[in-house]
Each structure stands twice: as structure tokens, then as C-alpha cells.
Amino acid sequence: MLFIWVQMLSRWASVACFIMLLEYFSGYNDIIMARVFAHQDILDLAKYASVPVINGLTDYNHPCQIMADALTMLEQIGRIENTKVFYVGDGNNIVHSWLLLADVLPFHFVCACPKGFEPDAHTVEMARGAGISKIEITNRPREAVKGADIVYTDVWASMGQKEEVDYRKQKFQGFTVDETLMEIAGP
Structure with a gap:
């Protein structure tokens, strides 16, 4: 190796x-x-x-991570199809990978992120255009998490963004996985 x-x-x-x-x-x-x-x-x-x-x-996507997460979904839930995956945080490489998966497998993907931190618009449109999955991008995490089968997040400051930590900490207030969010998601 x-x-x-x-x-x-x-x-x-x-x-x-x-x-x-x-x-x-x-x-x-x-x-x-x-x-x-x-x-x-x-x-x-x-x-x-x-x-x-x-x-x-890469800074654009993280396909191996999402393949591992999809396998975890299969192990824990028994399916990927017809699940609601809720992501809260930065519209980063992880989100792009979920969107690329939604381009080939049918599930409901919701990304809740602050304004200005949305995922790449072309990638969102590509996933929506495939017509296989339901795709939502929102700035309201508490409303969007209802009924989620999977609640997912990532770091606020990814590779190359460490100098933005304080700025992002302020912008991402309310975009966290906490007890309240999990209660809203349901069982």
C-alpha cells in the first residue's frame, strides 16, 4: 500500500x-x-x-463516505428506498454526495442549511432532474426534520475553511443536531 x-x-x-x-x-x-x-x-x-x-x-464530494452510510442504512433500517434522510449543516461535499446518490437510488433527501451555505445548484438540479428522489433544500431545520428516518450532520468548517470557524459558528446557530431536533424528528 x-x-x-x-x-x-x-x-x-x-x-x-x-x-x-x-x-x-x-x-x-x-x-x-x-x-x-x-x-x-x-x-x-x-x-x-x-x-x-x-x-x-475532495472539496466537491465524498463518495466513499456516502457508500458506507448507505450500507449502514441497509444494515440498520433494511432499505434505502422510501427513507427520509435529513441533513443539517453546510451544503458541502457530504451533501453533494447524498445528492449524487439520490440521482440513482430513490429516497427523500432534505438539506437544511443557513442562507448562503446551500449546496451547488447544478448538483441539486441534476438530482432533481433525475426524477428518482424527492429533494428539498431549506433554511428551516425544525420544520424539515419531521418524520426523518436518518438525521445526519457534518462539521461546519471543512477542509480549507479553518480560518472561518468563528464566522461559521455564528452563522450555523440553530443548525445543530440536539435533543430538541431529535424529538421533532420522531421515533
């Missing part, structure tokens, strides 16, 4: 050096799994690698 730190990769002087490095790693591995910051980095990695590339995490 080989681990490459993204910071190390970003130090390469040119794309040509980066491609040579990928060719080297591809020759010694059957697959590459990468956790990177910029989504474009994973796309470039997949473009130039000669072996399959798994997206371990």
Missing part, C-alpha cells in the same frame, strides 16, 4: 513531472485511492493514471 501526501504532489514543478510520477506509481499499484482538496486534482489524477482511481474525498 502506498500513501502519497497531496502537499508533496503540489510541489512538482510541472504537469510533466506530475505525469511521470503517476506513471511510476501506476506501474507499482493496481489501483490508486486519493483524498485531495481540489476536485480537479482527482479528475487530473484519473486522466493521467494508467490504473483505476478512487475518489477518497
Whole structure:
């Protein structure tokens, strides 16, 4: 197993050096799994690698996390279809991954986030356009959580946003999973 730190990769002087490095790693591995910051980095990695590339995490999505969560839903509830998944927090990479899952599996997905922190509009429209799942984006978590089968959240400040912690702490007041929210969700 080989681990490459993204910071190390970003130090390469040119794309040509980066491609040579990928060719080297591809020759010694059957697959590459990468956790990177910029989504474009994973796309470039997949473009130039000669072996399959798994997206371990980017600033746009986190597909492996959502696949694990979907398996947990199957284990605990017995189904994904016809469940209501309620997410409260930042409309970030986790939300985008739920939306991409909703593009292929039928369930009700609700994202409650403060104004200005909504998920990528194109991704929302893509999920809605598939016509498979019911998708809601709201700024009213207490109303939207009613009847949720799953209540989900994530950090307020994701990768690359640590300098915004105090600002986000203020903006995300009322967008937390607490006892009151869980009581509203129901059994």
C-alpha cells in the first residue's frame, strides 16, 4: 500500500513531472485511492493514471463516505428506498454526495442549511432532474426534520475553511443536531 501526501504532489514543478510520477506509481499499484482538496486534482489524477482511481474525498464530494452510510442504512433500517434522510449543516461535499446518490437510488433527501451555505445548484438540479428522489433544500431545520428516518450532520468548517470557524459558528446557530431536533424528528 502506498500513501502519497497531496502537499508533496503540489510541489512538482510541472504537469510533466506530475505525469511521470503517476506513471511510476501506476506501474507499482493496481489501483490508486486519493483524498485531495481540489476536485480537479482527482479528475487530473484519473486522466493521467494508467490504473483505476478512487475518489477518497475532495472539496466537491465524498463518495466513499456516502457508500458506507448507505450500507449502514441497509444494515440498520433494511432499505434505502422510501427513507427520509435529513441533513443539517453546510451544503458541502457530504451533501453533494447524498445528492449524487439520490440521482440513482430513490429516497427523500432534505438539506437544511443557513442562507448562503446551500449546496451547488447544478448538483441539486441534476438530482432533481433525475426524477428518482424527492429533494428539498431549506433554511428551516425544525420544520424539515419531521418524520426523518436518518438525521445526519457534518462539521461546519471543512477542509480549507479553518480560518472561518468563528464566522461559521455564528452563522450555523440553530443548525445543530440536539435533543430538541431529535424529538421533532420522531421515533
